[in-house]
Amino acid sequence: MSGQILIVDDEMGIRELLSEILTDEGYDVTVAENAAAAQSYRETTQPDLVLLDIWMPDIDGVSLLKHWSASGLLTMPVVMMSGHGTIDTAVEATRIGAVGFLEKPIALKKLLATVMDVLKQHPVNSVATAPAVTTVLDKVISPLEPMLTGSDSDDCIVDMSLPLREARDQFERLYFERLIQQTEGNVTYIAELAEVERTHLYRKLKQLGVKIPKK
Known part of the structure; x- marks a missing residue:
């Protein structure tokens, strides 16, 4: 090296x-x-x-x-x-x-x-x-890009009229829900893709009210 x-x-x-x-x-x-x-x-x-x-x-x-x-x-x-x-x-x-x-x-x-x-x-x-x-921003944006862009404001699932904190929570909720869907709820893969420790991931999901479906 x-x-x-x-x-x-x-x-x-x-x-x-x-x-x-x-x-x-x-x-x-x-x-x-x-x-x-x-x-x-x-x-x-x-x-x-x-x-x-x-x-x-x-x-x-x-x-x-x-x-x-x-x-x-x-x-x-x-x-x-x-x-x-x-x-x-x-x-x-x-x-x-x-x-x-x-x-x-x-x-x-x-x-x-x-x-x-x-x-x-x-x-x-x-x-x-x-x-x-690949940056953190890329990792956050890319799975949700179809939801955040569009010629019509009605195409945007994240409510841009919300206060920043509420909009961010909504954004993170969509992000983790998409990762759960992509990984079929595999916590290890979700943690790797999101680049967070498993303990932090569980805490974040609980805070956002996002549940990983039981297999």
Whole structure:
């Protein structure tokens, strides 16, 4: 493996764990404990990939991503990380330029697969003009695209007149119902497609009032 990876996370344990794992896989890893340290590093070096935590003190990951984008420094793929991720945050980060999203606790297999996939789509020391790896936004939108588009507003199943929170819940409910239908209710497949832990998936389905049919 090759590639220079910058890990930005305010939690020392996570920085050390991710660094150890990726170093063992042959990657050249640098860590930053906050956005200021990451910005200082980026001003002199362009890594091949950045793993960027969202929730950090002082300056959060999304704000740093916006700064890089506005200042022309977002010339490398960035994968966001969070233990409290929401679709809103993932969508915002994707619109700014992030190419992926990892939910904490990050599974080893998921981490390595994401890093490998991103570096494959964005070759070392090259700059892609647009994110080529499947993003969280793509995964959310694609199963529901027929429901959200159409020449007539009546074709849209999600009620766009609802307040944001209610519209989002309706959107997520449709999303998971479609995944349940596609996977015939296989929880493992649903969790993989939605890129969430099984425990989080069960909690989310309960919150939305979505039930997996008994086989």
